[in-house]
Amino acid sequence: MKPVLMIICCCSFSHCSSFSPECKLFSGEKVAQNTWEKWGPWKPNISLVPFQNEARTLRQYWNWISSNGVGTVGPRRLEVGEGNQEGTILGQTQRTFVTPPSFNNQVEITINKYDGKAETSVVICTHEANGNMQNETSYTFPNENTARTKKFTVNNAKGKIIIVAMRNKSVGNKFEYRVKAD
Numbered sequence: 001m002k003p004v005l006m007i008i009c010c011c012s013f014s015h016c017s018s019f020s021p022e023c024k025l026f027s028g029e030k031v032a033q034n035t036w037e038k039w040g041p042w043k044p045n046i047s048l049v050p051f052q053n054e055a056r057t058l059r060q061y062w063n064w065i066s067s068n069g070v071g072t073v074g075p076r077r078l079e080v081g082e083g084n085q086e087g088t089i090l091g092q093t094q095r096t097f098v099t100p101p102s103f104n105n106q107v108e109i110t111i112n113k114y115d116g117k118a119e120t121s122v123v124i125c126t127h128e129a130n131g132n133m134q135n136e137t138s139y140t141f142p143n144e145n146t147a148r149t150k151k152f153t154v155n156n157a158k159g160k161i162i163i164v165a166m167r168n169k170s171v172g173n174k175f176e177y178r179v180k181a182d
Contacts, residue, residue, distance in 0.1 A: 032098060032127035032133075032161040032163060033127075033131070035098075035100065035101070035161055036127075036129045036131075036161075075096040075097060075098045075163075076095070076096070076097050076098070077097070077098060077099070077100075078097035078098065078099050078162075078164060078179065078180075078181050079099070079100070079181070080099055080100075080102060080103075080104065080107060080181045080182065081181070081182055082180075082181075083180060084112075084178040084179065084180045085097065085178070085179050085180065086176075086177065086178050086179075087176070087177060088116070088174050088175065088176045088177075089118070089120065089166060089167075089168040089174065089175045089177070090168065090174050091118070091168060091170055091171045091172050091173065091174070092168055092169065092170065092171060093167075093168055094165060094166060094167040094168070095165070095166050096163065096164070096165045096166075097163070097164040097165075097179060098161060098162070098163050098164075099161055099162040099163075099181055100161065101129075101159055101160065101161055102157040102158055102159065102160055102161075102162060103158065104157060104158060105155070105156060105157060105158045106153060106154070106155055106157060107153075107154045107157045107162060107181055107182070108151055108152070108153050108154075108181070108182045109124060109151070109152040109153075109154065109162070109164055109179065109180070109181050110149065110150075110151050110152075110178075110179070110180050110181075110182070111141075111149070111150050111151075111152075111164075111166070111177055111178070111179050112147070112148075112149045112177060112178040112179075113141050113147060113148045113149070113150075113175060113176070113177050114147050114176055114177070114178065115147070115174075115176035116145075116173055116174040116175045116176045117143055117144055117145040117170075117173050118141075118143065118168045118169065118170035118173035118174055118175040119140060119141065119142060119143040119168075119169045119170055119173075120140065120141045120166055120167065120168050120169065120170075120175040121138065121139070121140045121141075121166070121167050121169060122138060122139045122140070122141070122150070122152075122164070122165070122166050123135060123137075123138045123163075123164075123165045123167075124136045124137050124138070124152050124154060124162065124163070124164050124165075125162070125163045125165070126154065126157060126160040126161065126162055126163070127160060127161040127162075127163060128159070128160050128161075129159070136152070136154050136162075137152050137154075139152070140169075141175065143170065143173070162181065164179060164181075166179075
């Protein structure tokens with residue numbers, strides 16, 4: 001009986017690695033679903049210009065309200081090729097960034113920890129229009145007061161929304177960062 005139980009547990013855990021529960025823990029999934037509902041099916045041969053124009057209008061309005069900063073409730077946007085987003089994650093809180101659907105097959109996410117010493121976990125996921133969510137990679141910045149830069153490459157990103165989620169695991173330490181997507 002025990003070997004059968006072990007096989008069932010192993011199969012269950014191997015399934016978890018292909019669909020990561022970590023992706024579900026962060027609020028980026030709802031934003032990704034809403035994006036797909038708004039844009040409809042992915043069409044790789046459409047022009048990027050209409051998306052950029054609408055995103056620019058939304059961005060101007062959004063910046064007027066919250067500047068994508070501390071006042072922002074929920075996930076923040078991360079535009080590919082638009083430079084750094086900066087912030088601070090205080091003790092045992094999280095920060096999530098969501099990109100629009102990617103027109104690039106490969107996207108590089110760079111996270112630069114420039115101050116603070118909190119141990120902070122990073123999970124990068126992709127979300128497809130059909131609802132499939134995949135954990136692409138994860139990393140933990142150690143509890144140290146040293147600047148550190150980590151680059152992540154997301155392959156096969158075309159037509160997918162990328163979610164970058166960071167969670168401060170420390171009670172009293174902060175994590176100051178810059179994040180960008182190229």
